[in-house]
Amino acid sequence: MRTAVIHDWLYTYAGSERVLEAILQCLPVESIYTLVDFLKDEERFFLNRVPVTYSFLQQMPWIRSKRRFYLPLMPLAIESLDVSGAELVISSSAAVAKGIITNHEQLHICYCYSPARYAWDLSHQYLQKNRLERGYKATIAHLILHYIRLWDVATVNRVDHFITLSNYISRRIKKVYNRESTVIYPPVDVDNFQLTKNKEDYYLTVSRLVPYKNVDLIVDAFAQTDRKLIVVGEGPEMAKIKAKATPNIEILGYQPINVIVDLMQRARAFIFAANEEFGIVSVEAQATGTPVIAYGLGGSLETVKGIFPGTKPDEGTTGIFFPEQTVPSLLEALDWFERCQTEIDPVGCRRNAERFSRERFKKEFKKFVAEKWEIFQAVRRL
16 A cells, blocks of 8 residues: 655654654655655654655745744645545644545544644643733734634544544544544653663653743752752753752753663652653653652653552552642652652563553554554445
8 A cells, every 4th residue: 555644844853753753664655744844864764764745834934943933824735735646644743734635545544642732722821922912913823723723623534543642632632623533652662761770869850941841840849959850951941940940950951862861760750740642751761660750630640650649659650640730739749759769669660661662552553554444445345
């Protein structure tokens, strides 16, 4: 079967690109289609030498630095891509990729990371972050997001089958699109993270420094204690976070993967304060035998076998949840973790992480596609 993969954009190697990489290893893909492709030659290793076709947005002025300003054109751009030569279309979508135009002779399967959060449940935060709460610019922004929501819902039936990365997002897909979806957890390279039982006396967080990751909340909490915290990551919140750091908090900025792995292996616990769809980095931490202290909502409830403060750990516990994204709530979880740490087994953390291996993803994804393709072919023969 001639197969095409649609991915929103190519400019980094993050969580959705790891899924794309695994998809390309599962299927004989002929072409990748995307809005823009800014990967350098040395960054294209995960594309498996599959040729890339990009949209007209690639040639627009300031598209590299001002990509989000072209949001109103993204639906038009994704629809301009011609995938009519493919029999099987796989969209890897967190924004507009699922809106690719297909016909009744094509099977379209969407791996949906989430309905676009900036247009739906995070729309008000998106506008606040960009200072678009009042005035004519705010009115224009509201109109654009309204248009994106209308388009997003209107294109739902272009997808034959939805796959998603957690039960949390499956419920969001049902709410926004009124469609059922199958959960196939994303691939995590657990084999690259070795179990280490001997831990040192510091806490670690690894994250892009953007508002919804709530790294500033973690820094605020540790600033009220003498516990050592190491922060790895870069982003627009760097100056703000550095300004809040006290002597017990070390801000390392960007670090290569070998440094991150070493820090994870030796950390007392990993701190995760975001409401994420899944949270690959917390699974990686558990793969090294490091417990996770996480905000108790979203994908963390599926990736961490956690307990809330006041609850005694059992044999399978791999972390502690804090119920609110507040400093007191996080501090309470830290205190409870330090009371229970000896009862959380590093081997159990590793075992939990192995549920999300790359090989497990590839097996489940190939089985899903094969089953849907067989049904599709049977219907075509009627």
